Amino acid sequence: MKTTDKKAVKSAKKSSTPPESAAAGSFDLSKPSPVFTITHMQILDEQGNINHVDEPDLKPEKLKQLYEAMVLARAVDDRLLKLQRQGRIGTVPLCKGHEAINCASTLAMNDDDWFVGSYRDQGGRLMRGEPIENAMLYYNGCEEGATFPGGERTLPVSIIIGAQLLHAVGIAYAARLRGETNTAVVCHFGDGATSEGDFHEALNFASVWQVPVVFICTNNQWAISLPREKQTRSQTIAQKAIAYEMPGVQVDGNDALAVYQATHEALERARRGEGPTLIEAVTYRVLMHTTADDPTRYQEPEELANWEARDPLPRLKNYLVQKKLWDDSQQEELDARVKQQVDQAVANFESRTDFKPDAPFDYVFGTEHHRIEEQRAEFLNELNKESADG
Amino acid sequence: MVKLNMVQAINLALDGEMARDENVITLGQDVGVNGGVFRVTDGLYKKYGEERVIDTPLAESGILGTSIGMALAGLKPVAEMQFSGFSYLMLGQLEGHASRLRSRTQGMMTVPLVVRMPYGGGVRALEHHSESHEATFAHVPGVKVVIPSTPSNARALLMAAIRDPDPVVFMEPKRSYRAFRENVDENTEPMELGKAQVVQEGTDLTVISWGAMMRPTLQAVDAVQNKHNVNLELIDLLTISPMDTETIAESVKKTGRCVVVQEAPRSFGPSSEIVATINDHALMYLEAPVRRVTGFDVVMPFFERELDYIPTEGRVIRAIEETLEF
Numbered sequence: 001m002k003t004t005d006k007k008a009v010k011s012a013k014k015s016s017t018p019p020e021s022a023a024a025g026s027f028d029l030s031k032p033s034p035v036f037t038i039t040h041m042q043i044l045d046e047q048g049n050i051n052h053v054d055e056p057d058l059k060p061e062k063l064k065q066l067y068e069a070m071v072l073a074r075a076v077d078d079r080l081l082k083l084q085r086q087g088r089i090g091t092v093p094l095c096k097g098h099e100a101i102n103c104a105s106t107l108a109m110n111d112d113d114w115f116v117g118s119y120r121d122q123g124g125r126l127m128r129g130e131p132i133e134n135a136m137l138y139y140n141g142c143e144e145g146a147t148f149p150g151g152e153r154t155l156p157v158s159i160i161i162g163a164q165l166l167h168a169v170g171i172a173y174a175a176r177l178r179g180e181t182n183t184a185v186v187c188h189f190g191d192g193a194t195s196e197g198d199f200h201e202a203l204n205f206a207s208v209w210q211v212p213v214v215f216i217c218t219n220n221q222w223a224i225s226l227p228r229e230k231q232t233r234s235q236t237i238a239q240k241a242i243a244y245e246m247p248g249v250q251v252d253g254n255d256a257l258a259v260y261q262a263t264h265e266a267l268e269r270a271r272r273g274e275g276p277t278l279i280e281a282v283t284y285r286v287l288m289h290t291t292a293d294d295p296t297r298y299q300e301p302e303e304l305a306n307w308e309a310r311d312p313l314p315r316l317k318n319y320l321v322q323k324k325l326w327d328d329s330q331q332e333e334l335d336a337r338v339k340q341q342v343d344q345a346v347a348n349f350e351s352r353t354d355f356k357p358d359a360p361f362d363y364v365f366g367t368e369h370h371r372i373e374e375q376r377a378e379f380l381n382e383l384n385k386e387s388a389d390g
Numbered sequence: 391m392v393k394l395n396m397v398q399a400i401n402l403a404l405d406g407e408m409a410r411d412e413n414v415i416t417l418g419q420d421v422g423v424n425g426g427v428f429r430v431t432d433g434l435y436k437k438y439g440e441e442r443v444i445d446t447p448l449a450e451s452g453i454l455g456t457s458i459g460m461a462l463a464g465l466k467p468v469a470e471m472q473f474s475g476f477s478y479l480m481l482g483q484l485e486g487h488a489s490r491l492r493s494r495t496q497g498m499m500t501v502p503l504v505v506r507m508p509y510g511g512g513v514r515a516l517e518h519h520s521e522s523h524e525a526t527f528a529h530v531p532g533v534k535v536v537i538p539s540t541p542s543n544a545r546a547l548l549m550a551a552i553r554d555p556d557p558v559v560f561m562e563p564k565r566s567y568r569a570f571r572e573n574v575d576e577n578t579e580p581m582e583l584g585k586a587q588v589v590q591e592g593t594d595l596t597v598i599s600w601g602a603m604m605r606p607t608l609q610a611v612d613a614v615q616n617k618h619n620v621n622l623e624l625i626d627l628l629t630i631s632p633m634d635t636e637t638i639a640e641s642v643k644k645t646g647r648c649v650v651v652q653e654a655p656r657s658f659g660p661s662s663e664i665v666a667t668i669n670d671h672a673l674m675y676l677e678a679p680v681r682r683v684t685g686f687d688v689v690m691p692f693f694e695r696e697l698d699y700i701p702t703e704g705r706v707i708r709a710i711e712e713t714l715e716f
């Protein structure tokens with residue numbers, strides 16, 4: 001395991017009473033003391049230099065694919081924000097700065113794996129094949145954008161914080177029972193989610209069942225206005241894994257290579273039948289929580305500036321340039337291609353008009369029921385009268 | 391008199407109750423430094439400090455469970471669920487404990503707490519931010535469910551909810567949060583819970599609604615009265631549970647006709663309970679079947695379609711006219 005920074009975190013360090021020295025006498029000294037270590041993985045430093053001997057074994061094509069996916073994710077995020085500000089779509093959560101976490105972890109997945117996300121993982125969804133216009137549809141209030149053809153193993157956006165962790169565990173259990181030995185589950189959630197009971201239940205179930213799940217916590221330091229220190233007293237989120245007897249690692253979430261490597265190793269373990277892993281990817285929410293939020297009410301601008309300097313995109317780009325895999329003309333070509341792709345998606349999104357008004361009645365149940373059908377008829381009738389009235 | 395919107399009126403009620411009784415505290419996600427995502431608790435953190443205005447970790451069951459403990463031990467917690475769509479995570483604590491401790495201990499222990507939550511559609515929000523599931527709470531014995539409709543009654547009802555000796559679920563129609571302002575009396579007195587309000591007296595037909603639906607309903611009532619020579623009686627339910635049998639029954643006995651307007655899905659909701667109440671107490675006075683204008687029994691659609699699924703003024707007008715003509 002690549003480690004650059006080992007922090008020893010003593011779990012014995014609790015609040016003041018009883019004092020540690022006084023309590024020591026009551027410990028059973030024949031048992032190992034509850035001291036543990038959380039490793040912090042960083043492979044690329046902030047300038048994009050390799051600062052560790054073990055570079056992941058990624059082919060040039062894969063590295064370029066990763067960088068391009070991150071650039072696309074950023075462009076889509078920028079455009080979603082702009083569309084919202086122009087009143088062309090509704091409220092959007094933004095993913096700026098989270099591209100390394102979302103894209104590098106998804107790069108480590110295969111097609112048999114399940115992607116179980118939250119709402120701040122757009123880059124990963126695009127890599128899983130979600131058309132860009134679906135994100136626009138979704139954030140403009142259309143169920144049509146929640147899924148996509150080929151997305152049978154990519155769960156839709158999960159807004160209820162923490163709920164999806166349990167779904168991930170169930171999926172992993174089913175995959176194993178059904179003999180899908182090549183299938184694992186990658187599950188995304190935020191630092192805030194670690195406070196929900198569902199988080200703890202999911203880690204416990206996953207560990208008791210030893211199922212193939214990789215839990216990736218995007219620790220962006222904020223849950224709307226609540227800073228991480230008020231969310232949990234734990235010095236790291238990774239250490240919460242210790243209590244459930246599963247590996248917990250902390251990675252630099254703005255370092256795409258570290259995220260890739262940690263996810264890759266966890267997926268390998270999962271596929272070998274060695275159970276779940278918790279990865280804490282440390283980053284920062286550099287934009288508002290969603291377009292409805294005003295972070296100036298609770299955030300210090302200085303901290304923000306620090307994090308903007310750690311942007312994951314230039315970091316990976318510098319690495320590619322140093323490896324002679326990337327140059328200015330490639331960047332120009334990519335920027336133009338991405339812009340064209342996003343423009344096209346906006347055009348596709350805005351030309352969609354095929355929204356069946358009574359579609360919600362189609363999907364209440366898988367079997368027909370007269371009560372629903374009676375209400376559908378009433379609904380359509382009222383809608384008719386409504387448009388007749390003006 | 392000051393002109394306030396509903397957010398400001400609720401804020402004023404919280405402020406007033408916290409100033410009046412130091413046992414009143416408020417807790418929830420983002421309610422402190424940020425003043426709540428709708429700014430309902432704006433300014434309270436500065437005024438009362440972090441021990442009485444608590445920014446909690448992100449856990450609804452945790453918020454309600456600890457509120458129950460606080461209430462048992464003498465505080466009067468006003469817990470905020472950021473949106474009603476996330477409140478189901480605390481339902482175990484509400485149904486299993488808040489609603490029952492009085493019964494379980496035969497009155498020795500009580501749980502005087504309030505759970506506030508914005509609910510309802512029409513604000514172009516993401517999934518889980520638009521539902522009207524008041525029936526879920528109303529079906530739990532031992533829990534009062536209150537839904538204001540205006541800044542003034544929001545303030546008066548929240549004051550009463552905070553002073554009430556039992557758990558109260560206080561559902562705030564978010565579509566009405568900033569929809570309009572009205573004069574709110576500085577010397578507002580708490581409004582009695584469990585009582586509906588006759589907003590307008592009439593003799594020909596009773597219209598009953600609550601929450602955000604009061605606005606299209608009022609407009610419909612005006613439109614019908616302007617068009618036809620009729621007098622309509624309008625009732626604002628205000629407390630969903632326990633429901634005010636008397637006000638409903640007396641009105642329907644007088645008018646013989648009734649239309650109920652409910653944003654929530656049709657089946658098993660307050661409108662069903664109103665029809666059953668009329669059946670029990672005023673059936674022989676009816677001159678027409680009681681008509682319900684409601685949402686539908688479908689999962690609340692994302693916002694592109696939501697307005698088609700929420701009762702409109704037009705739907706209410708047609709229902710009133712058809713019931714008058716019956």
Ligand SMILES: Cc1ncc(C[n+]2csc(CCOP(=O)(O)OP(=O)(O)O)c2C)c(N)n1
Nearest residue numbers: 120159160161190191192193222223224476
């Ligand atoms: C169960 C639940 N409670 C409350 C909310 C409202 N809410 C939406 S996002 C959020 C903060 C989430 O923070 P975190 O888990 O750190 O994820 P991030 O938004 O930072 O990606 C809250 C409280 C919700 N969506 N679900």
Ligand SMILES: [Mg+2]
Nearest residue numbers: 190191222223
């Ligand atoms: Mg966060």
